[in-house]
Amino acid sequence: MRQRGAHHQPLPIFTTSTRSYIQLERSSGVPLYRQIYQSLRDAIVSGELAEGLRLPTERSLARELGVNRTTVMNAYNELASEGLIEGHVGRGTLVKRNYARMEDDAFEHETPPWLFGLASGEELALGTDAHVLSELTAMGERKEVISLAQAAPAPELLPAELIRTVMEEGLSGERQSALGYCPVEGLQSLRRGIAAHMRKRGVPVDLQHILILSGSTQGIGLISRLLLSPGDEVVVEVPTYLGAIQAFRALGARVIGVPADSEGMRVDLLESILARRSPRLIYTLPTFQNPTGAVMSPERRRRLLLLARRYQIPVLEDDPYSEIYFEGPEPQPLKAQDRHGHVLYLSTFSKTLAPGLRVAWMAGPEQMIERLSLHKQVFDLNTNALGQWAVSEILRRDLFTGHLEELRQHYKRKRDLSLQAIQDYWPPEIRVNRPKGGFHLWCRLPGDIRSRMLLREAAQEYVAFVIGEPFHVDGGGQHSFRLSFAPLRDELLIEGIRRIGDALQRIIARRTPREALEDARIERLPMV
């Protein structure tokens, strides 16, 4: 084990290994701490280790490199004294600043000092996982990687033909609606169409209860700005959508996790939190949860609404997946049972039509919609009319229903293919859910294998997925990971799962009793 550090290759950019930048030469005469310091310094200064990146703990890096913990400590102290890394309570050691890239930017004849004196509060608040989402997004352009990371729709289901058709037939005649400025609240025709669609699903809303958004993420941000002050608490189920955690934290909110299981948020545990603390918002994905795929049970939904009413706390229902169901009756939104106006409902056409349209919406009490519009317009005058108009036309011509039918069949097949491939290629000790809808498989490794280790191994074969930690709020998720089966073609999906299986087999094969023992000591968190 002590020698393993030496022959590792630098990893592809989509994982953030620190150790791969360190090549120890034990016979060089240079103290080991100095070598570690120098390697990391070079990687930080050259920009290979980006600002905000989290370094491993001293203990874990020491173990990986086969050196004493004090050796790593000395190296880290040196880096910290140069201002290149910084410790943060609760978030570990982060790469702090990247001097070199600022100096050798060809565009710059000199570096304006105001770039160094940036307002740091919000930047820090963005946290160490802020890069995760953008890396996931950028990976779409890296062709050689088989990515099961991104919750994107299948390219072949992106409705290019529907959009071409509505544009060909309607764009010239409606150029002002489709290409002009539109109201901050959104195109009236789209708001009306969405309200009608929601009524069919049991939610009694009308145009004035709908606010069009440029993606759900914008909705989470707007609601946070309106309802939360820095330091306020937000309750989320754990694990939960990592983008929501980021947005809440970036605005200075404290995120409190409530464990979730196969029936969704443990509402029984929620109650004790509400009784003891004063959170300002409850965020939940009740249907085909991201990442677990779980559906909140009817009993828990009732109880959640009861608690929201009793403690007078708004519930933000994030619902991107409920129309992509594979079996049984169509699930209703939580909002359909909301008799007292406590649920703010958020959904999007990014999964059901196309992410590139950037059309999402919120449904809520009219006065809330008005206030949110006021906030929205200051920073985002309006959502792109072209996408709104296209969606509105697709709804108006009743083309959406058939498209959804097609989606459901397609993704059901993908789910079944994935589960079959997992059965074929993975060791039996990996537990995987069987979601009844949505895009995700949630996988749990045995307690002695970390998903980060698996990702590193899999990355060498150019397979990517998302490890469990970013979906957690207090350090859990080390043994979980998420696969998105939606975007890949059949053969790549199967091949990706096969390669992960290979990586798993290799890790299991080189398990030593000592490793197993050490890892077994690591705190095991409740898994769903």
Add this chain to the structure above:
Amino acid sequence: MRQRGAHHQPLPIFTTSTRSYIQLERSSGVPLYRQIYQSLRDAIVSGELAEGLRLPTERSLARELGVNRTTVMNAYNELASEGLIEGHVGRGTLVKRNYARMEDDAFEHETPPWLFGLASGEELALGTDAHVLSELTAMGERKEVISLAQAAPAPELLPAELIRTVMEEGLSGERQSALGYCPVEGLQSLRRGIAAHMRKRGVPVDLQHILILSGSTQGIGLISRLLLSPGDEVVVEVPTYLGAIQAFRALGARVIGVPADSEGMRVDLLESILARRSPRLIYTLPTFQNPTGAVMSPERRRRLLLLARRYQIPVLEDDPYSEIYFEGPEPQPLKAQDRHGHVLYLSTFSKTLAPGLRVAWMAGPEQMIERLSLHKQVFDLNTNALGQWAVSEILRRDLFTGHLEELRQHYKRKRDLSLQAIQDYWPPEIRVNRPKGGFHLWCRLPGDIRSRMLLREAAQEYVAFVIGEPFHVDGGGQHSFRLSFAPLRDELLIEGIRRIGDALQRIIARRTPREALEDARIERLPMV
């Protein structure tokens, strides 16, 4: 004069008259203060006077109604004691809360109390003019009004055919680029295309210096978040784009105005501000300024860049109009002379192609672009790919150049038509600039006529424009107003200007010596 208040009609929603809600019946026996109180209370409770609206000062309402100032004071005190209005230092008296609409929302069976306890800091910071922009935007849907208010492109120039063509020919083959998730920084093809376009205009940038935005407003917000902390100062020229003032203020910045004249920002006055204070950002529209149409002189540009360097302050150049020039050589962006990386450049396709695309961009130092991307992705995963892809195709096929040619001719004709109509229909004492590009005429009334009064008069004939105050940061602009000649068809443009002329003639005709005297006492601010 005393009777004039009685026979006014309620105004269309696009102006915010308070007095129009008040019908005094002097013979009714009900005290006048009580009548004023009751009228305003009804208007607030019914939602006609929206939350956040600024009420006139006691003195000015008293003058308008022909009552004593103490009468208005008593009415205001009554409203304040009921929590319906609230005084704010520096921002006047604002409508505070709208109870009735909260109670009679059919969707609500009861009103969740959390709606009343909203985090108020940012909401207040949005300020009293926050509604102006959304009203301008919403007006696009009110057909009966001739609006010279909105800086929107002419509907007949919205490139529906270009977009249809690129979609027909390319969308199916490029569905992943056009409809999938794209990188936070924007589609590579578009960033490359924009960089090439900017290089032609003298700005040496490449793909990595370009960040795609969902509108310039997003860029102003992102930069503010990155560079400013609450309380920090931003310098703007006065008058300036009202959306920028709003965005800066909403983020807690203090906005300092530097007067501008026909050669743009008075850079000589800027220097003394920089010497005495420590602003963090200078915001300017150097070319075809909004609202004045002025172009900053070469000498001032040089000096501004020199000051930015000497005082190490970034300059945010907002440049939506410079490609829409009517005469002379094509103006270069300020950024073209920026040898030391102090200029952050912002532009948009909203004026040159279509606002409904929501595609704008920023050009700046690479590390700045990286940081801004990080911020952007937390709240806006990415800009709509469909619009980006369409623009990228239009650039790639070199369809943009010809379109710009057409725009320039079209808007030049509109400018000339407008100036001719003004000469034909307006009294000669109104001063109007003759812009060499852009969308706007900036009009200055004689010192005894306020633009608010003119707007009220014009509104009765269903003509709208934007009064000068929202473009100012410290109370100026009462005698100015902006006309946007771009969006209207010829006959409506001329008719709108004619109606404003009628309104002006009426106001001038009923000028009394006493009024002239009173208004003449009002502080007169430097006009450009």
